[in-house]
Amino acid sequence: MNWKAVGVLWAVSGWLLMAGGCAKNQTVKKDEGIAPAAAAAAPAPTAPSAQAKPASASQNQPVQQPAAAQEQPAPTQSDRAATLKQGLHRIYFNFDSANLSDQARSTLVGNAELLKEINSGKIRVEGNCDERGSDDYNLALGEQRAKEAAKYLTSLGIPAERLSVISYGKEKPLAQGHDEASWSKNRRDDFVVVP
Numbered sequence: 001m002n003w004k005a006v007g008v009l010w011a012v013s014g015w016l017l018m019a020g021g022c023a024k025n026q027t028v029k030k031d032e033g034i035a036p037a038a039a040a041a042a043p044a045p046t047a048p049s050a051q052a053k054p055a056s057a058s059q060n061q062p063v064q065q066p067a068a069a070q071e072q073p074a075p076t077q078s079d080r081a082a083t084l085k086q087g088l089h090r091i092y093f094n095f096d097s098a099n100l101s102d103q104a105r106s107t108l109v110g111n112a113e114l115l116k117e118i119n120s121g122k123i124r125v126e127g128n129c130d131e132r133g134s135d136d137y138n139l140a141l142g143e144q145r146a147k148e149a150a151k152y153l154t155s156l157g158i159p160a161e162r163l164s165v166i167s168y169g170k171e172k173p174l175a176q177g178h179d180e181a182s183w184s185k186n187r188r189d190d191f192v193v194v195p
Contacts, residue, residue, distance in 0.1 A: 142167030
């Protein structure tokens with residue numbers, strides 16, 4: 001056992017008891033009166049042997065919490081919108097299909113959890129297609145894709161009033177190529193936060 005550290009601990013405890021009992025409207029700064037070497041050498045006590053009285057004159061005043069422990073301000077509407085924008089993930093479809101794959105359903109479950117957590121804001125589900133097929137056909141297919149995603153989200157508990165759908169058909173491709181790698185990125189639903 002380190003007797004020197006125990007002696008320092010007893011001396012500091014005695015000083016704190018005296019200072020706490022005799023203080024009149026004095027503020028004690030953190031580590032005041034303790035030499036840095038003694039503070040580092042003294043082990044933290046496992047249980048207090050005696051409780052020191054607070055240094056404030058009034059016993060009924062609330063104790064201020066450190067800044068880190070104080071409540072954080074409520075997130076603003078723009079904070080919630082930014083969180084939604086970053087957290088909502090798009091889903092993808094197979095060629096000429098509006099059926100939700102297992103991967104798409106899994107992604108929609110994650111999106112629904114975020115929408116429940118941030119229980120404000122409206123979302124527009126935007127259906128998209130690859131470049132193959134006519135404009136009219138792709139607009140209809142994009143709408144089916146958006147409606148399927150919105151329907152699944154409502155089945156997961158998202159109110160239909162928070163959702164709207166639109167189809168862009170092949171008007172907004174993500175990838176500009178003319179091959180399957182590009183087309184597969186364009187057959188998708190995007191989730192956009194709307195005011």
